[in-house]
Amino acid sequence: MLELYFASDTCALASMIALEEAGASYETHKIDFAAATQKAPEFLAVNPKGRVPALVTADGVLTETPAILVYIAQTFPDAGLAPVDDPFRLAKVQEFNSFICSTLHVAHAHRMRGYRWADDPAAIAEMQRKAPDAVAENYGLIETSMLRGPWVMGDEYTLCDGYLFTLSRWLEDDHVDPGRFPKVSAHRKRVRQRHQVIRALEREWA
Ligand SMILES: N[C@@H](CCC(=O)N[C@@H](CS)C(=O)NCC(=O)O)C(=O)O
Incomplete structure (x- = not known):
C-alpha cells in the first residue's frame, strides 16, 4: 500500500x-x-x-x-487527474506544477525560512520583508495568464487544482490580500468545497 x-x-x-x-x-x-x-x-x-x-x-x-x-x-x-495520454496537455500540467513548486513555493519560503539562503540576520529580515511582494507577483501571473477557470486547466479538474489550493490557503499568512486576486480566491473556495479535499x-x- x-x-x-x-x-x-x-x-x-x-x-x-x-x-x-x-x-x-x-x-x-x-x-x-x-x-x-x-x-x-x-x-x-x-x-x-x-x-x-x-x-x-x-x-x-x-x-x-x-x-x-x-x-x-x-x-x-x-x-x-491529468491528461496522461496527451504529451502537450500533460506538459502544460507539469509546467503549472513546476511553477508552483520552484517559484511560488520558494517565494513563500522566504518569509519563514530565510535561513536556508543567508546567515546574516539583516539579509534574512530583508527576505522576509520582500516575501509578500514576491508571492503577490506570482499570484498576479496565475490570475492573469495561468488560471483558465473554472479550474486551472479550464473545464477539467486536474492535479494543478489541489496544488494551487494548497498554496493559496497561505495567502493571508503571506500578508497578501486575496481580494487582489478574484479568480484565485474563487478557485480557492471552489476547491475547498470538494468532498475529497x-x-x-x-x-x-x-
Ligand atoms: N520542492 C519540495 C519542497 C518540500 C518542502 O519544502 N516541504 C516543506 C513543507 S511545505 C518542508 O518539509 N519543510 C521542512 C523543513 O524545511 O525543515 C516539494 O515541492 O515537494
Whole structure:
C-alpha cells in the first residue's frame, strides 16, 4: 500500500488531495515539525532531504510534489487527474506544477525560512520583508495568464487544482490580500468545497 509522509499545513496536502481524488488506499505518517522529526534519522532514511511530502511506493520512495502528483495521476488513470495520454496537455500540467513548486513555493519560503539562503540576520529580515511582494507577483501571473477557470486547466479538474489550493490557503499568512486576486480566491473556495479535499483536510489535522 502507498504510504504518505506529511506534516500539517504544508505542501504535502497537495499529494493527499490527489490520493483522495484518485480513490487510492494509502497510509499516512505524520511528521511533527514542532518536534523537528523531519530531521530524525528514521525520517531521513525515507527522505534524506528532511522535507515532506514523501510517498513510499512498491517501486521506491518519491519526493518532490510535481513528481508525486504525476505518479498518482498515472497510477490511477481512471480518476482523470491529468491528461496522461496527451504529451502537450500533460506538459502544460507539469509546467503549472513546476511553477508552483520552484517559484511560488520558494517565494513563500522566504518569509519563514530565510535561513536556508543567508546567515546574516539583516539579509534574512530583508527576505522576509520582500516575501509578500514576491508571492503577490506570482499570484498576479496565475490570475492573469495561468488560471483558465473554472479550474486551472479550464473545464477539467486536474492535479494543478489541489496544488494551487494548497498554496493559496497561505495567502493571508503571506500578508497578501486575496481580494487582489478574484479568480484565485474563487478557485480557492471552489476547491475547498470538494468532498475529497474536505477529507484530505480532515486527515491532515486528525
Ligand atoms: N520542492 C519540495 C519542497 C518540500 C518542502 O519544502 N516541504 C516543506 C513543507 S511545505 C518542508 O518539509 N519543510 C521542512 C523543513 O524545511 O525543515 C516539494 O515541492 O515537494
